[in-house]
Amino acid sequence: MPAKEVLISLKNVGFTYNRGLPTECAALFDISLDIVRGEIISLIGHTGSGKSTLIQLLNSQRMPDCGEIRWHMDGVCDEKGLPVRRRVCAAVGLVFQYPEDQVFEETVYEDIAFGPRQMGKTPEETEKIVFRTAELMGLDKQILYKTPFELSGGTLRKVAIAGVLAMEPRVLVLDEPMAGLDPKSCDGFASLLLGLRECLGLSIVMVSHNLEYSAALSDKIYCMSGGRIVLSGTAREVFSDRAKLDEHAIGVIPAASVAAELAASGMKIEKTPLTAEELAGEILNNYGK
Amino acid sequence: MIEFKNVSFRYSNEEGAPYALADISLNISRGELAVVVGANGSGKSTMARLLNCLLVPTAGKVFIDGMDTSADENIWKIRKKVGFVFQNPENQIVGTVVENDVAFAPENLGLPESEIEERVSYALEAVGLIGRREFMTAHLSGGQKQRLAIAGVLAMKPDILVLDEPTAMLDARGRDSIIRLILKIKNELKITVVLITHFMENALIGDKLICLEDGFARYAGAPHAFFMKGGEFISKFNLKQPFAYELLNILGERGIRFAERDYIRASDPAQLGAIIMGAVKNAR
Numbered sequence A: 001m002p003a004k005e006v007l008i009s010l011k012n013v014g015f016t017y018n019r020g021l022p023t024e025c026a027a028l029f030d031i032s033l034d035i036v037r038g039e040i041i042s043l044i045g046h047t048g049s050g051k052s053t054l055i056q057l058l059n060s061q062r063m064p065d066c067g068e069i070r071w072h073m074d075g076v077c078d079e080k081g082l083p084v085r086r087r088v089c090a091a092v093g094l095v096f097q098y099p100e101d102q103v104f105e106e107t108v109y110e111d112i113a114f115g116p117r118q119m120g121k122t123p124e125e126t127e128k129i130v131f132r133t134a135e136l137m138g139l140d141k142q143i144l145y146k147t148p149f150e151l152s153g154g155t156l157r158k159v160a161i162a163g164v165l166a167m168e169p170r171v172l173v174l175d176e177p178m179a180g181l182d183p184k185s186c187d188g189f190a191s192l193l194l195g196l197r198e199c200l201g202l203s204i205v206m207v208s209h210n211l212e213y214s215a216a217l218s219d220k221i222y223c224m225s226g227g228r229i230v231l232s233g234t235a236r237e238v239f240s241d242r243a244k245l246d247e248h249a250i251g252v253i254p255a256a257s258v259a260a261e262l263a264a265s266g267m268k269i270e271k272t273p274l275t276a277e278e279l280a281g282e283i284l285n286n287y288g289k
Numbered sequence B: 001m002i003e004f005k006n007v008s009f010r011y012s013n014e015e016g017a018p019y020a021l022a023d024i025s026l027n028i029s030r031g032e033l034a035v036v037v038g039a040n041g042s043g044k045s046t047m048a049r050l051l052n053c054l055l056v057p058t059a060g061k062v063f064i065d066g067m068d069t070s071a072d073e074n075i076w077k078i079r080k081k082v083g084f085v086f087q088n089p090e091n092q093i094v095g096t097v098v099e100n101d102v103a104f105a106p107e108n109l110g111l112p113e114s115e116i117e118e119r120v121s122y123a124l125e126a127v128g129l130i131g132r133r134e135f136m137t138a139h140l141s142g143g144q145k146q147r148l149a150i151a152g153v154l155a156m157k158p159d160i161l162v163l164d165e166p167t168a169m170l171d172a173r174g175r176d177s178i179i180r181l182i183l184k185i186k187n188e189l190k191i192t193v194v195l196i197t198h199f200m201e202n203a204l205i206g207d208k209l210i211c212l213e214d215g216f217a218r219y220a221g222a223p224h225a226f227f228m229k230g231g232e233f234i235s236k237f238n239l240k241q242p243f244a245y246e247l248l249n250i251l252g253e254r255g256i257r258f259a260e261r262d263y264i265r266a267s268d269p270a271q272l273g274a275i276i277m278g279a280v281k282n283a284r
């Protein structure tokens, strides 16, 4: 197996909003984690636990006030080895929690074209990229010429994601990307993420409250509470630790929670199921024996 | 009582402009909880905007407690009756401090100080933000803002509460707490609730489910019966089975069969374990 290629590393990072002001608010403490090429990781946790804040550090939108964050990707640092913010932002594509914060051009086309143009692509290249990313996100050609304000909530979210994909980032950071998407679009988006990882070796960091998707897609899940990472591991490891999840008011996935209930009623559950299919398998193992 | 009578709507009057809603006729009774589902762009938010006169039908009529939404003299009466929680709470927050934000609308009604205080406490308690009443709203995270938006509307004591994806930005526990809150609002306060959601689990809590497709109402009836029509039918609308139904269906295919009443009971996730234990005991 090839060695893991770390693209971004965080060591003992802390962050405080409004430092020195009466409204000071410490949001992150002692965060250490690596973003590895080709890995999908999820951040989960209660509202206010610091997920969005952590995500904003990854593309240098905010800088930590203690600890260290390093970008190891080619071409994002200057001769002195210091990160150049513009380059970091291009390499680490961030999709905001609210698409309205991101989509601001007159037409959907212009909006998706904005990033590629900034990066110096020719009009022909830009057009190709716009059409390709729109297709990836399942946006009809006719939508490209509408103004973003005429779109439904879910469609606007797809446009915001397309705008970031068009910049061809190496790390894709998504803050609640499925919020507002209909169930089939969520499935489509999940396959798209797997495809991007497969074809482009993209690393993906996702904050999602849609825990079933976090479980299905992630190589590793980090659980946050009160600005700290309180639990991490594979989906199965994390969702097996019911006590920790309860302690930090982190949601559970239905398959795991029903399994726990069945186990409490005397059913034998071999390993924590993550899907309805796996749970059905566990139930059928008990049945008839 | 909400009545849609042959309602069509389009955002532009130009020749050939598409209809966002097409010939919709349906009723939502007083005290009912109606859940609206459908693909992105199917017309759910448009339907909601017709309820508080933000939009008026291009053809047909919407009546709120018998009042025609297209008659100018009804607009303010209807807006007082119908509380609205939009998709994005950011646009609804007006105060810099949590309690002031919730007090804003009741203050505008000119209510006495004690009544305002009572409503603010009630609303913040209901949404679980009572401990943050002196917090700056700008410092709330996304999910906390969403709850604040709901509190702001509850403080107006509306007859009808329309929620357009109120849980879209909440973590799983926050979502459950809001769903419990919605049920409480319906059961204890007898408020008519219209809930738009993409969470199929939550679509089951309604007394009535309405499914839109390209502006047409394709279903209006019992939620469990809709999802029992099977995966193929539902996927036409970009929807999926709720987890409980998916599980019961898989078990059914493998020989543990469930009756319709099991599906109805399974609409409450707390019942699912008991239903399965019962079926496994019977099968032994």
Ligand SMILES: Nc1ncnc2c1ncn2[C@@H]1O[C@H](COP(=O)(O)OP(=O)(O)OP(=O)(O)O)[C@@H](O)[C@H]1O
Binding pocket: A149, A150, A151, A152, A153, A154, A155, A180, A182, B011, B020, B038, B039, B040, B041, B042, B043, B044, B045, B046, B047
């Ligand atoms: N302000 C507007 N101007 C023009 N067209 C609009 C406007 N708002 C919505 N539309 C169009 O009306 C149709 C229905 O949109 P609506 O917002 O009601 O969908 P929705 O069911 O709420 O979707 P979502 O699940 O994505 O929120 C879409 O084709 C949309 O593009």
Ligand SMILES: Nc1ncnc2c1ncn2[C@@H]1O[C@H](COP(=O)(O)OP(=O)(O)O)[C@@H](O)[C@H]1O
Binding pocket: A017, A018, A025, A026, A027, A045, A046, A047, A048, A049, A050, A051, A052, A053, A054, B138, B139, B140, B141, B142, B143
């Ligand atoms: N712009 C801001 N200014 C001050 N405090 C903030 C700001 N954004 C978030 N916070 C605070 O930081 C903490 C973490 O919030 P956030 O990262 O948004 O959490 P999450 O995304 O997990 O819901 C919360 O206590 C929140 O109130």
Ligand SMILES: [Mg+2]
Binding pocket: A051, A052, A053, A097, A175, B141, B142, B143
């Ligand atoms: Mg957040």
Ligand SMILES: [Mg+2]
Binding pocket: A152, A153, A154, B044, B045, B046, B087, B164
């Ligand atoms: Mg909508």
